[in-house]
Amino acid sequence: MSKSESAPFAYDGLDRVIHEKARLGVLTSLMAHPKGLAFGDLKQLCGLTDGNLSRHLQVLQEAGFVEIIKGYEGNRPHTSCRLSASGRRRFLDYLGVLEQLVRDAAKAAGKDAPDTELKILPT
Amino acid sequence: MSKSESAPFAYDGLDRVIHEKARLGVLTSLMAHPKGLAFGDLKQLCGLTDGNLSRHLQVLQEAGFVEIIKGYEGNRPHTSCRLSASGRRRFLDYLGVLEQLVRDAAKAAGKDAPDTELKILPT
Numbered sequence: 711m712s713k714s715e716s717a718p719f720a721y722d723g724l725d726r727v728i729h730e731k732a733r734l735g736v737l738t739s740l741m742a743h744p745k746g747l748a749f750g751d752l753k754q755l756c757g758l759t760d761g762n763l764s765r766h767l768q769v770l771q772e773a774g775f776v777e778i779i780k781g782y783e784g785n786r787p788h789t790s791c792r793l794s795a796s797g798r799r800r801f802l803d804y805l806g807v808l809e810q811l812v813r814d815a816a817k818a819a820g821k822d823a824p825d826t827e828l829k830i831l832p833t
Numbered sequence: 834m835s836k837s838e839s840a841p842f843a844y845d846g847l848d849r850v851i852h853e854k855a856r857l858g859v860l861t862s863l864m865a866h867p868k869g870l871a872f873g874d875l876k877q878l879c880g881l882t883d884g885n886l887s888r889h890l891q892v893l894q895e896a897g898f899v900e901i902i903k904g905y906e907g908n909r910p911h912t913s914c915r916l917s918a919s920g921r922r923r924f925l926d927y928l929g930v931l932e933q934l935v936r937d938a939a940k941a942a943g944k945d946a947p948d949t950e951l952k953i954l955p956t
Contacts (some may be wrong), residue, residue: 757842757845
């Protein structure tokens with residue numbers, strides 16, 4: 711018997727690096743901007759302070775989810791970041807587990823399950 | 834301008850008490866069993882150890898999400914727990930935010946959004 715059969719509500723696929731609330735926002739923002747985002751724009755989209763965003767980006771970079779590009783815009787330092795290919799893939803895996811959790815809970819709550827699926831699968 | 838307009842990826846509704854991975858499993862299990870679950874059954878469904886489940890149940894009880902019932906089954910002590918009415922309501926609120934996040938990310942990833950909604954709304 712596999713773990714998912716014996717412990718159907720364990721949700722082992724919920725990677726802790728991704729699951730942290732602020733990092734979920736960062737990854738979703740970067741997913742929406744595949745060419746990358748300037749540090750300041752990302753900060754605003756996620757409602758984070760400079761310090762918090764820096765800390766979370768470091769965790770995501772060390773785990774290989776994002777690439778941070780430090781350069782110049784004119785004479786001023788300019789930092790931007792983007793999702794890596796493997797980061798995108800792993801985030802999609804995570805979203806598939808999250809989608810399953812929402813379905814399980816909706817079913818448990820006696821709500822109608824949707825007719826169609828979001829079809830979040832690794833590409 | 835509201836916070837959600839200025840910071841669309843902040844996901845403020847993701848209550849930290851609920852969002853912890855193991856507690857998400859506990860709450861989903863209890864949602865699926867409205868009459869409550871024995872400690873041992875809950876432990877197995879969530880793939881948790883005695884110590885871990887005890888710790889998470891204490892956090893959930895202190896935040897008003899679950900009720901813990903200590904009694905006897907024959908001569909043996911028997912602990913069970915169930916979701917409180919406000920716990921159920923708050924968990925449904927949380928699931929609505931989670932559903933939005935999955936939709937945002939699916940849209941960002943260029944996947945088809947579903948035609949129907951899960952319609953997870955507080956009842």
